[in-house]
Amino acid sequence: MTRSQPSAAQLRSLFARLAATAGGLGYLPLMPGTFGSLGGVALYALTMIGAAHWGTTHGGATQWGAGYWNGSGATGRAAGLWATAIATTLISALGIWAAGCEERASGRKDPQHVVIDEVSGQLIAFVAALAPLNWKYCVAGFILFRAFDIAKPFPVRQAESLPGGWGIMADDWLAGLFAALGLWILRWAGM
Numbered sequence: 001m002t003r004s005q006p007s008a009a010q011l012r013s014l015f016a017r018l019a020a021t022a023g024g025l026g027y028l029p030l031m032p033g034t035f036g037s038l039g040g041v042a043l044y045a046l047t048m049i050g051a052a053h054w055g056t057t058h059g060g061a062t063q064w065g066a067g068y069w070n071g072s073g074a075t076g077r078a079a080g081l082w083a084t085a086i087a088t089t090l091i092s093a094l095g096i097w098a099a100g101c102e103e104r105a106s107g108r109k110d111p112q113h114v115v116i117d118e119v120s121g122q123l124i125a126f127v128a129a130l131a132p133l134n135w136k137y138c139v140a141g142f143i144l145f146r147a148f149d150i151a152k153p154f155p156v157r158q159a160e161s162l163p164g165g166w167g168i169m170a171d172d173w174l175a176g177l178f179a180a181l182g183l184w185i186l187r188w189a190g191m
Contacts, residue, residue: 012101013101013105015098016101016102016105017101019094019095020098020099020101020115020116021113021116022036022039022116022119023039025115026113026114027113032112032113032115033118033149033150034146036115036118036119036122037118037119037121037122037145037146037149038142039118039119040119040121040122040123041122041138041141041142043087043119044122044123044126045138047080047087048077048080048081048083048084048133049080050080051080051082051083051084052076052077052079053076054079081127084123084127087123088120088123088124088127091116091119091120091123092120092124092169092173095116095119095120095168095169096164096165096166096169097165098114098116098165099114099116099117099165099169100164100165101165103164103168104164109167110168116169117172118149118172120169121145121172121173121176121179122145122176122179124172124173124177124180125141125175125177125180125183126141126180126183128180129141129184129187137183140182140183140191141179144179144182144183148174148175148179148182149171149175152171152175155174156174156175156178157171159171159173159174
């Protein structure tokens, strides 16, 4: 007996599901949105560290180490923020397509297992705040993003009415922008 090869449509559907669920995070029990947001925090940290390391070793500066972690490593931080902004843009674009595919496949509006929107919104919170990578920004950004994503103040809830993947993604983008504003306010207040 031979096993048939999956069709191109089946492979696209599998890739869309894998992307929409952030590699399966959306299938974790209880709070899948929270796990998606934590995935965004982890991706932010990995992107910032990787790009900062590349930027400091290839840019001639050696600001790795303690200066980077407290935000004073400007070369590494800039490289990290640029890389994170690019990753956020790519994930956001992929999310529109993947979330829309998964919504159609499940037959439900904004299915709970789709969490690429939380990953994208969490990244937007950090990038828009120009946040340095340290534990205080990670914790505050995570809490602020989850609060705005759950509370959905105007116009966050209204963004959900957009069609397909746009509606799934847009409310989290706005929640990310609100969280970034919160991070700016915390920075201004000296916290």
